[in-house]
Amino acid sequence: PMSQGTNPDERRRPNILITGTPGVGKTATAELIAEKTSFTLINVGELIKENKCYDGRDDELDTNILDEDKLLDIMEVMLRTAMDDGEGVVADYHACELFPERWFDLILVLRAKTDVLYDRLTARGYSERKRSENLECEIMQVILEEAREAYDHEIVHEVQSNTIQEMESNVERVKLWIEQWMSDNSE
16 A cells, blocks of 8 residues: 555654745755755655646746645655665655655754845845745744644644754754654664
């Protein structure tokens, strides 16, 4: 069956999802974690582009419509492969409710102050509209609420990601969390 291989009880290393509003530092944080832990990195946004997981286009929002089934099928295989190899996974994406709950052992929701986010999105060349939408999303804690609704509260952790220092401290905390998870889940 499809779910085989993504069963949390069979994992030797945990799977982690880094989520949050665009511009909070998900990809940079995920890359650092992968580098320091040798976990398999899945940049979900890149994966979507590479595999053209699109189901048409939303012209009004000027964005592609995600083909969730196609994406989930591809990720399921990647997660199963990592698990079979005894590897952990760190994935990053700006949404989290689309993934099956059993896939992840830790959901890290990165947060950033409005002025920090404003500058980062401006530097990315976001349109005024796209920038305001994302800032509003962050102010309203949309992703955090989404994570809390989709996953067990115990695995959802909210951290600040405004500076390099905070990012490095988040990475260290995740490393410690992984060590703890492994000791709790060892035979």
